[in-house]
Amino acid sequence: MKKTLGIFGLLVFVCAFTAIANPNFVNAYNIQNTIRWTALYGIISIGVAYVIISGGIDLSIGSVVGLVGSMLAWLLAVKDVNVPVALATVVAMSICIGLAHGLLITKLRLQPFVVTLCGLLLYRGLARYVTDDQSLGFGSSFEGLRSLATGALPIGGFSLPVPFLIMIALAIIASILLNFTRFGRHLVALGQNETAAKYSGIRTDGVIIVSYVFCSLLAGLGGILFALDVNSIQPSGLGEFYELYAIAAAVLGGCSLRGGEGSIVGVVIGAAVMRVLYNAINILHIPTHLEFAIIGAVILTGVIVDEVVKRVVAKRRARIDASA
Amino acid sequence: MRKAGIACILMGVVMAGCTKVPETASDTGAPAESDPIQLAFVTNGVDPFWNIATAGVRTAEQEFGVTCEVLMPPKGIVDQKRMIESALSNGIDGLAISPIDAANQVAFINDACKVTKVITQDSDAPDSERLCFVGMDNYKAGREAGKLVKEALPEGGKVMIYVGRLEQLNSQQRRQGVIDELLDRPIPAPDAIQYDPPGGEIVGERYTILGTRTDSFDYAKAKSNAEDTIASVPDIGCMVGLWAYNVPACLAAVKEANKVGKIQLVSFDEDNATLQGIADGAVHGTISQQPYEYGYHSVRILAGLARGDETVLPENDFYEVPIVVVKKDNVEAFRTKLAELRGE
Numbered sequence: 181m182k183k184t185l186g187i188f189g190l191l192v193f194v195c196a197f198t199a200i201a202n203p204n205f206v207n208a209y210n211i212q213n214t215i216r217w218t219a220l221y222g223i224i225s226i227g228v229a230y231v232i233i234s235g236g237i238d239l240s241i242g243s244v245v246g247l248v249g250s251m252l253a254w255l256l257a258v259k260d261v262n263v264p265v266a267l268a269t270v271v272a273m274s275i276c277i278g279l280a281h282g283l284l285i286t287k288l289r290l291q292p293f294v295v296t297l298c299g300l301l302l303y304r305g306l307a308r309y310v311t312d313d314q315s316l317g318f319g320s321s322f323e324g325l326r327s328l329a330t331g332a333l334p335i336g337g338f339s340l341p342v343p344f345l346i347m348i349a350l351a352i353i354a355s356i357l358l359n360f361t362r363f364g365r366h367l368v369a370l371g372q373n374e375t376a377a378k379y380s381g382i383r384t385d386g387v388i389i390v391s392y393v394f395c396s397l398l399a400g401l402g403g404i405l406f407a408l409d410v411n412s413i414q415p416s417g418l419g420e421f422y423e424l425y426a427i428a429a430a431v432l433g434g435c436s437l438r439g440g441e442g443s444i445v446g447v448v449i450g451a452a453v454m455r456v457l458y459n460a461i462n463i464l465h466i467p468t469h470l471e472f473a474i475i476g477a478v479i480l481t482g483v484i485v486d487e488v489v490k491r492v493v494a495k496r497r498a499r500i501d502a503s504a
Numbered sequence: 505m506r507k508a509g510i511a512c513i514l515m516g517v518v519m520a521g522c523t524k525v526p527e528t529a530s531d532t533g534a535p536a537e538s539d540p541i542q543l544a545f546v547t548n549g550v551d552p553f554w555n556i557a558t559a560g561v562r563t564a565e566q567e568f569g570v571t572c573e574v575l576m577p578p579k580g581i582v583d584q585k586r587m588i589e590s591a592l593s594n595g596i597d598g599l600a601i602s603p604i605d606a607a608n609q610v611a612f613i614n615d616a617c618k619v620t621k622v623i624t625q626d627s628d629a630p631d632s633e634r635l636c637f638v639g640m641d642n643y644k645a646g647r648e649a650g651k652l653v654k655e656a657l658p659e660g661g662k663v664m665i666y667v668g669r670l671e672q673l674n675s676q677q678r679r680q681g682v683i684d685e686l687l688d689r690p691i692p693a694p695d696a697i698q699y700d701p702p703g704g705e706i707v708g709e710r711y712t713i714l715g716t717r718t719d720s721f722d723y724a725k726a727k728s729n730a731e732d733t734i735a736s737v738p739d740i741g742c743m744v745g746l747w748a749y750n751v752p753a754c755l756a757a758v759k760e761a762n763k764v765g766k767i768q769l770v771s772f773d774e775d776n777a778t779l780q781g782i783a784d785g786a787v788h789g790t791i792s793q794q795p796y797e798y799g800y801h802s803v804r805i806l807a808g809l810a811r812g813d814e815t816v817l818p819e820n821d822f823y824e825v826p827i828v829v830v831k832k833d834n835v836e837a838f839r840t841k842l843a844e845l846r847g848e
Contacts, residue, residue, distance in 0.1 A: 202736055209761060210735030217728055313576065315552045315749075317777070330760060410723045412752055412777065416550040416578035417721055458725075462732030467703035468718040469670075 183434035184446035186486030191453045194478065198460040205463050208338050214452075214459045216341035220329075220405055222451035223347050224422060225429035226354050227398030229447045230391040232430050233358070235371040235439025236285065236292040238392065240277070240299030241399040241426050245419030247303040248274055248403030253316035253413045256325075263325055267404070274400025275393055277303070282389030300423070307415040316413045329408035343405050347448070350398065355444040367391060371439030399426075429454055432479065453479070541598070541810045543572040544591040545802055546584060548602040548627065548672065549721060550576045553748045553773050553795050557626075559845055560799025568807035570597075574799075580669075580721075581605055585612060592619055598806030600638070602626035606673040621809040625802045626795075627674040630695075635809065636821040638801045640793045642674040643697055645827050646681015649770050649791050652829070653686060653711070653742050656768035656788040660710025661741025664733050666750040668721045670702055678746045678772065679716060686711040714740075719750075726753035734761045741768060742788075748773035751790070755781050774830070774842060782835045789831040792838070796845045797825040 198205040224241055231238045248270045255266040277299065284295045318326060328346075332339030358364040366387050369377040378384050402422075407413050431437060432453060433446030457475045466474065545561050547554040558574045565572050575591065577583035581604045591599065598621040603609045606629040613632040616622050621635060628637040653663060665682060667675045680699055684691075687708035692698065700706055706713040714737060719725035730753055733740055743758075745751035751771035755778070758767050764786045771778045771790035781787030801823055808816030830838045 204736045204738065207735060210732070213728065213731045213735065217724075220724075308578070313550055313578075314555060315550075319776070320780075406724060410727055410753075411756060412723050412749060412775075414550060414721075414723060414749075416576075417723065420579075420722070458728070459732055462717065462729060463736040465705075465715055465736070467715065468729075469702065 183441075184443055184449055186482070186489070187432050187434070187446060187449050187453060189486070190479075190482035191449055191456060193482075194453065194456050194460060198456070198463055202463050205460070210459070210463065212332065212339055212341055214455055215344045216329075216409070217459075218448075218452045218455040219341060219343035219347040220402060220409065221422070221425055221429065221455060222448050223343070223350060223405065224399050224402035225426040225433075225447050225451045226347070226350055226444060227395040227402075228423070228426040229430040229433070229435050229442050229444060230354070230358075230367065231292075231395045232427070232435045232437060233371045233439060233442040234367055234388055234391040235374060236388065236391065237296065237427070237437075238281070238395045238399075239293065239296040239423050240281070240303060241395070241402075242419040242422035242424075243300045243303035243307070244274060244277055244396055244399035245403035245406055245422050246415060246417075247307040248400040249407030249413050249418045250307040250311050250316060250415040252404055252407050253318060254311050256322060257316055257318055258311075263322070270404060271397070271400060274396045274403075277400075278393035278396030279389065281396065282392035285392065286385040286388050304416070304420075307418075311415045313415055316415070317411050318408070319411075322408075326408045326411065329405045343409070346401075346405070350401075351444050351448055354394075358442075358444060363387065363390070368440055371441070373440075425451075425454060428479075432483075453482075541570040541807060542594070542596045543570055543598040543600070543803060543806050543810070544588070544596050545572050545574045545625075545799060546588055546591070546599065546601040547574070547576045548584065548604045549580070549668075550578050551748055552775060556774070556842070556846060557795035557799035560796035560801075561803050562799075564800045564803035564807070568804060570803065570807045570810070572803050572806075577604075581609070588612075588616060592616060596620055597810040599623070600625045600802035600806060601634075603629045603673075604669075605671050607631070621806060623802060623805060623809075625798045626793075627672055629673075634821075636805065636817050636823060638798055638805065638823045638825065639674075640825050640827050641694075642677035643681040643694070645772070645791050645793060646678040646683075647685040647691070648681075648827060648829055649678065649744060649772065650682045650685025652770045652789045652791070652831075653682065653744060653768070656770060657711070657741045662712050662714055662737055662739060663742045663744060664714045664737070664740060665716040665744045665746060666726065666729060666754060667716060667718055667746040668726075668750070670716060670718055675746050682744055682746075683713055686713060719753075723749060723753060726750055727757055730754040730757035731761070734758070734763060734767070742770060743767060744770045746772055748775045748778070751775070751781070751787060752777035755786060758786070774838070779830070779835055779839055779842075782830060782832055783839075785832065789829060792828040792830050794825050794828060801825065 228238050228241060252266055252270050255261040281295050284290045285292050329343055331342040366382045370384050370387050374384060429450035430447050433450030435442030457478060461471050461474055554576055561572050561574055575587040577587050584604055599616055600623050602625055610632045613629050613634060617633040623636050624634045625638040665679055676699060680697055683700055683706055702716045717729040719729055743754045745754055751769050752775050754769055758764055769787040771787055774792045778787055778790050805816045
């Protein structure tokens with residue numbers, strides 16, 4: 181929990197700063213939008229957190245988002261497949277992708293970086309090939325299905341976007357799995373020291389495979405929601421670079437790229453920081469070409485402040501302990 | 505289902521391999537046998553707009569007895585350069601290109617001019633040695649879009665502009681055309697257009713241009729840009745989308761905010777969602793630049809040049825494809841014609 185305090189502080193700071201600079205930031209419409217985007221990126225970030233905690237990496241997330249989104253639109257709008265079959269197909273596809281990654285990494289001992297980097301290229305290429313590189317969309321049909329991404333649950337004067345509810349449910353499940361089950365303990369142990377974990381009787385292969393399946397499954401789910409939300413799917417572009425957003429959110433949220441640590445709450449907050457920053461730049465009418473510079477600078481400053489504060493606190497505590 | 509998924513993926517890989525191989529083989533092997541004319545038509549990205557241009561390319565291929573490969577770079581300028589380089593190494597007889605960054609691609613385009621016939625289409629590179637330009641006057645088109653904004657908001661109001669990238673000459677010219685029209689500036693000579701910097705508000709007598717939001721071709725970003733405007737500028741009067749997908753993204757945001765009719769939309773190009781929006785009264789109008797004609801005339805001119813016929817070159821090296829202003833009264837006729845061109 182302590183680890184996520186810093187990033188939470190940054191989130192609060194950015195929100196407060198933007199709200200004071202332009203009160204429109206806190207109107208219900210804007211908050212709903214920001215929450216919806218946070219949820220969409222949060223879902224893929226929760227997935228990659230598992231892989232990062234296990235000590236691995238998944239670079240194929242953006243392409244899985246693109247492939248699943250394109251395939252869903254292609255099956256529904258071009259091939260006239262019915263909704264349950266189309267959803268089942270793309271979900272099965274995501275699971276197969278994760279399974280393939282896990283098997284290649286554990287049984288063939290290939291490096292996760294290589295496997296998922298090739299995945300990044302392969303799935304993007306497949307998405308473009310299957311759809312003939314044509315932009316796809318659901319038009320004004322499939323309103324019911326699209327409400328999964330665009331719908332909202334009214335609570336008083338406020339509407340909670342459905343993707344946010346989906347993300348919360350996933351975050352709770354992922355948190356319980358990580359913190360209160362044997363699988364979660366094995367995952368952390370594996371991330372800290374794979375050899376030690378293996379010698380203490382943990383079936384590390386199984387844990388790694390499950391973490392990659394989980395990651396691709398959530399990337400696929402993200403792909404479904406992105407496609408339904410945006411409603412204009414460009415096979416060559418949908419999801420591009422989203423793996424970096426996901427990895428950044430996970431690392432900001434306290435996951436160590438060396439593996440063995442991380443918290444799901446932190447990851448969700450990390451995803452929120454990224455989205456709030458993008459939103460703030462538009463709300464404050466900062467020119468879009470300054471976007472990356474500002475996001476980079478704000479996050480870096482936040483991380484530096486967090487680290488310095490932690491060191492000062494630790495030093496003071498050590499001094500108190502010594503004098504006591 | 506799992507098996508089906510894997511089979512599907514594997515089949516995809518195998519089929520991709522099968523269909524791609526003969527294409528490249530014919531590119532390298534064929535000229536020696538019967539010497540057919542090989543051309544390349546290079547776009548600036550992947551977009552429905554270019555699918556219509558491709559239809560024009562295909563018609564002209566038949567009519568002028570040439571083959572033309574359509575290359576759509578998915579990732580901007582680096583991909584475009586790579587694709588052109590491989591087309592050139594295949595020994596093509598002519599190249600039509602839509603430069604992504606005209607000013608800085610001059611040297612590269614000139615290199616291509618040394619080995620083959622090069623023309624520009626859609627977006628020009630006037631400083632290069634290209635033989636001619638097939639396209640519309642983007643500044644003029646911007647002014648037409650500005651007139652649509654004036655019609656939609658006769659009392660004046662706040663306007664926000666959306667575009668994928670601002671590096672491209674055509675987006676700069678369109679943007680400036682919209683701004684100059686809204687500020688009632690006089691029409692300058694083509695080489696004397698003054699560009700307002702993209703940051704900061706531009707305040708005119710009746711219209712205020714709040715800014716220009718870019719999204720780097722990311723559709724999700726395009727939509728969230730529009731949402732952020734709706735949130736931060738409650739009295740936004742009109743959104744102008746300079747690229748085909750911008751207004752569909754704005755329209756989705758406007759619909760979700762229940763602001764249809766309250767926020768006017770003015771578009772470029774002929775995305776299905778834009779045309780439907782015009783028919784429904786949610787979009788005021790669009791400036792169509794007839795991409796079909798770009799494809800057709802690029803191939804027509806290159807085919808002539810490859811056969812040594814210089815008379816195909818237009819006057820002043822500019823073949824102007826007229827723009828079409830689509831509004832509610834002509835949208836149905838326009839859609840019917842478009843469907844014919846696309847072969848639907």
